[in-house]
Amino acid sequence: MIKNFFIIAILAGLAAIFVTLFWDFGDSETLTPLATHYATNGATEVGAPNLVTSIVVTYRGFDTLGEVTILFLVASIVSFFLKREKVQKEIAPKRETSEIILTAAKLLVPIVMLLGVYVFINGHLTPGGGFQGGAIIATAFVLLLMANPDFEINHKIIATVESVSGIAFVLIGVLGILLAGGFLDNKVLPLGTFGKIFSAGAIPLIYSFVGLKVGSELSNILSNLQGVQKEEM
Amino acid sequence: MNLIIIIVLSVVMVVMAITAIIHKKLAVAVIATGVVSLMASVMYLLMAAPDVAMTEAAIGSGLSTIIFFYVLNKIRKAK
Numbered sequence: 682m683i684k685n686f687f688i689i690a691i692l693a694g695l696a697a698i699f700v701t702l703f704w705d706f707g708d709s710e711t712l713t714p715l716a717t718h719y720a721t722n723g724a725t726e727v728g729a730p731n732l733v734t735s736i737v738v739t740y741r742g743f744d745t746l747g748e749v750t751i752l753f754l755v756a757s758i759v760s761f762f763l764k765r766e767k768v769q770k771e772i773a774p775k776r777e778t779s780e781i782i783l784t785a786a787k788l789l790v791p792i793v794m795l796l797g798v799y800v801f802i803n804g805h806l807t808p809g810g811g812f813q814g815g816a817i818i819a820t821a822f823v824l825l826l827m828a829n830p831d832f833e834i835n836h837k838i839i840a841t842v843e844s845v846s847g848i849a850f851v852l853i854g855v856l857g858i859l860l861a862g863g864f865l866d867n868k869v870l871p872l873g874t875f876g877k878i879f880s881a882g883a884i885p886l887i888y889s890f891v892g893l894k895v896g897s898e899l900s901n902i903l904s905n906l907q908g909v910q911k912e913e914m
Numbered sequence: 915m916n917l918i919i920i921i922v923l924s925v926v927m928v929v930m931a932i933t934a935i936i937h938k939k940l941a942v943a944v945i946a947t948g949v950v951s952l953m954a955s956v957m958y959l960l961m962a963a964p965d966v967a968m969t970e971a972a973i974g975s976g977l978s979t980i981i982f983f984y985v986l987n988k989i990r991k992a993k
Contacts, residue, residue: 733965800968808964816972823980899977906984 728872729805729881737810738884742865746854748812749894753847756898763905778828786828793821801892805881811888815895822900826907834904843897846890853883853890916960923960927953944982951975 712720719736727735737745794817800807801814825832857866867882874880927950934946951974958967 809968810965813965813968813972816969816977820972820976823976827980903977903980903984906981906988910984910987 724875727867727881727884728875729884730875731805731808731810733808734805734810734884734888735881738804738887739865739867742854742887745811745891746850746865749847749850749891752895752898753843756843756901759902760905763909778830782824782828786824790821790825793824794818797821797892797896801888802885803878804888804892805884806878811891812895814888814892815897816899818892818896819899819903822903826903830907830910833908834900836901836904839897839901839904842893843901846893846897850887850890850894853887857883920957920960923953923957927957940986941983944979944986947982948975948979951978 719732719740723732723735723740724730727739729735729739797814797817799814800809800817801811804810804814822834853869854865856869858864861868865887867884867887869883870886872880872882878885930946930949930953934943934950937943937946951970955967955970955974958964958970
């Protein structure tokens with residue numbers, strides 16, 4: 682009875698919050714002063730055609746560093762709690778993978794990985810970026826693991842890629858303090874021609890490292906979860 | 915045209931969300947949450963947010979679904 686009362690009280694509270702949010706919601710005709718600054722000066726200050734990327738990587742680069750750190754913490758906690766036992770017990774007979782998934786995996790895994798790399802290298806030109814590209818690379822690993830459940834991702838390679846790209850990301854940020862306006866400033870490298878792939882300063886470099894880091898972290902979580910499937914409790 | 919697509923997508927989203935809550939089989943519920951994410955990603959695309967749409971499609975409907983399945987399998991063995 683008391684439990685039900687609490688549930689209803691919480692639901693009523695949420696409803697009150699959302700109803701006020703809904704009533705206050707309306708189309709705004711003008712941009713806020715900060716958004717106006719980004720929209721008018723973003724292209725000349727950062728040099729990236731994709732304004733979302735210039736905000737995520739340069740204006741709000743510190744937040745991106747925080748997000749990458751959170752993902753790193755999640756990956757390490759998952760691998761800490763799912764520590765694999767050395768002795769693998771005998772594997773129960775399992776169903777064979779269907780022909781469709783096997784063929785599709787052979788065909789699609791390289792293409793999906795290439796798409797992920799394309800998305801994070803072109804992050805400053807087209808929609809997408811490091812997080813999206815990394816997640817797409819991890820979905821390629823999902824397909825690989827579905828087609829071949831015994832496949833093991835090499836942990837040494839993943840750990841090396843992850844830590845090297847993380848250190849490089851922070852180093853580029855520190856270089857920004859020394860050579861340009863501040864932490865994670867993209868004017869470490871010349872801005873280049875607007876709209877070319879080697880432009881917008883350090884953004885393609887930073888996004889490539891973020892993409893590699895996110896991709897290896899998510900693949901690491903997946904391979905840890907897959908590794909403990911065979912264990913008997 | 916856009917309005918019709920948005921209405922269809924939101925109806926599917928609501929139905930799938932309710933399915934995810936009330937269905938007895940957990941596997942069906944996990945698939946239903948994946949479908950909700952997929953429809954949400956198309957919705958983001960229609961609302962001119964392709965960056966968010968990509969994240970939602972890759973993480974929401976791809977990775978989190980497979981992670982749920984791994985965990986479900988593990989829990990079943992533990993019982």
